[in-house]
Amino acid sequence: MNKADLVNMVSAATGETKTVVSSIVDKTIDTIVDSVVEGKKVSLLGFGSFEPKDRSARQGLNPKTGEKIAIPAKRVPSFSAGKLFKDKVQG
Incomplete structure (x- = not known):
């Protein structure tokens, strides 16, 4: 949809x-x-909640060269499904 x-x-x-x-x-x-x-959490009862999450910096690998690269810290959006939503999806 x-x-x-x-x-x-x-x-x-x-x-x-x-x-x-x-x-x-x-x-x-x-x-x-x-x-x-x-930076606020948005909760919709029965549906779920949206909130920002912080990811810490970490080491990664370039898949072509195998070279180590630094992946910087960043903030990402996150969604967590509510209980009613999860229950309906599970049947």
Whole structure:
């Protein structure tokens, strides 16, 4: 499923126009991204939580040459599925 499919399904389920639903989906995603960028955790009950995680610096290997390279520390987004979501996926 892509964003267009999501907009179509929500539009059909709610009776709202695709334009309105698309705007709501965009603003929801923007708000989640902005909050995680600020270092905040975003929890959606039953769905899951988004939060930034810090990865420490480490050594890696160049697969072509076998040469050691330094991989710098960085911050990455992380998603953890909620219990309800996990239970539904498991059947």
